[in-house]
Amino acid sequence: MRIGIVCPYSWDVPGGVQFHIRDLAEHLIALGHEVSVLAPADDGSVLPPYVVSAGRAVPVPYNGSVARLNFGVLSAARTRRWVNEGDFEVLHLHEPAAPSLALLACWAARGPIVATFHTSNPRSRAMMAAYPMLQAALEKISARIAVSEYARRTLVEHLGGDAVVIPNGVDVDFFADAEPKAEWQGGTIGFVGRIDESRKGLQVLMRALPRILRERPGTRLLVAGRGDEQEALAELPEEFRDRVEFLGMVSDEDKARLLRSVDVYVAPNLGGESFGIILVEAMSAGAPVLASDLDAFAQVLDGGSAGQLFRNEDAGDLARAAVELLAHPERREELRGKASRHVRRFDWSTVAADILAVYETVTEGASTVAADERPRALGRLRPRL
Incomplete structure (x- = not known):
């Protein structure tokens, strides 16, 4: 499977989301999948072969911390190019509600989209205020994952909809x-x-x-x-x-x-x-x-x-x-x-299998929709007798 994963936070400053994406990508690659990760990174950074830089990030106060995000005209152009050239069977976005590459990729994508929500914040005024601007993008998402019940609750209360809970993974051994x-x-x-x-x-x-x-x-x-x-x-x-x-x-x-x-x-x-x-x-x-x-x-x-x-x-x-x-x-x-x-229960052997099951569900659903649409399209093109 050709899988595109979007990391919202700078690859140069390690954190829980970056580690999760890195380990997921490497586990999927070991299973034989083709994986590309788009992430912010400083120029000259040494990146793994599967990571594509979208340019330098800037620090932004977010959820009691400082998130290093990348969002702008140049980032949008690089994101569109990566999405188009990747021709991914499924696109996996992390934190698409943040002003980040994930949101840019959501706007640019056309195929099946899976989104993982990591944030737990029961009183996020910023998220509620941004919802009208996010709604069109979020409606494109085929399946939602929350890393915990508390991240799921934040999603439901601020953005509506629901999500399956799949925790972060660890290589236990x-x-x-x-x-x-x-x-x-x-x-x-x-x-x-x-x-x-x-x-x-x-x-x-x-x-x-x-x-x-x-x-x-x-x-x-x-x-x-x-x-x-x-x-x-x-x-x-x-x-x-x-x-x-x-x-x-x-x-x-x-x-x-x-x-x-x-x-x-x-x-x-x-x-x-x-x-x-x-x-x-x-x-x-x-x-x-x-x-x-x-x-x-x-x-x-x-x-x-x-x-x-x-x-x-x-x-x-x-x-x-x-x-x-x-x-x-x-x-x-x-x-x-x-x-x-x-x-x-948190080992990658279990967590990645659950994530792959979500990928397979959305890609199969997209194939079914495409197959259903084809006869209708052919009917519209068939000449009248």
């Missing part, structure tokens, strides 16, 4: 088979995310850290991600700062090794999450997960049975739960066991 790193083991807490993005919640973890270190003095916090390290430490008393190690941006391989090494993985995110791919990666690696009780996180963690939840933005509750997990290895082992069974 890649994380499960990673080799732990000795220097990252032994009383360690892990955090992965953009450290200067407030909704990722590192500041809550920093406020919890003094109590954790007083009760478990051998503990260290390992932080992987880009951002201002000094700003992240600003609220942490000087006496505890040497217990925090910043690793900077890490490769996929080192992220997997980090998650395999830590005693507890903490996700203190404040909101705006529709899924929580890092939780699935941590569970795959066997890291006991401690996460804020966001609805999306609770769903990923099977209601709290595959990971422990604490009250969102409550540093005291985070500290109490972290100390309890660090002090009780049997509880951590219990969480590992439940998570290892639960996480298989």
Whole structure:
């Protein structure tokens, strides 16, 4: 099958949507499909052979974060050319409601379209205001996918219609088979995310850290991600700062090794999450997960049975739960066991099969419509006797 996938966010700045699209594309290619991905990227960026650059992105505040999007006359021309030259059997757009390449591709497309909605935002005034402009494009979509029940709810409440829920995928074995790193083991807490993005919640973890270190003095916090390290430490008393190690941006391989090494993985995110791919990666690696009780996180963690939840933005509750997990290895082992069974539903072998089933449904539907239209068209062309 010839498949075109549109990534709305800059390929140069990794994030959950980009990772999802990358892994989906590579999984489909491994299955023998022809896949091309259109994405924003800076000039000179080293891109995988299946990625086509639509030009440089610009930062735009979006859903409590900063999205790097590409939208304009030049982008529209490049998108139309990619759509026309690709002659795709199915076009898969991600976040078509955002002012991005996905919306441009939706306007340019003529064949079957599948759209995946990632955003969870129960009160998006921007989305509601934009609906009249989006309506014509969204009506062209043949099938809709939401990555979680909360993304589906956002779609239904703001744009109407419905969607099938298919979660983000993870290569479970890649994380499960990673080799732990000795220097990252032994009383360690892990955090992965953009450290200067407030909704990722590192500041809550920093406020919890003094109590954790007083009760478990051998503990260290390992932080992987880009951002201002000094700003992240600003609220942490000087006496505890040497217990925090910043690793900077890490490769996929080192992220997997980090998650395999830590005693507890903490996700203190404040909101705006529709899924929580890092939780699935941590569970795959066997890291006991401690996460804020966001609805999306609770769903990923099977209601709290595959990971422990604490009250969102409550540093005291985070500290109490972290100390309890660090002090009780049997509880951590219990969480590992439940998570290892639960996480298989997110493996790409399952997720990609579900997405392919959607592709096949819309392409078969398009073929049926085309076959039905042909006799009517021939009838109109048949000369009258």
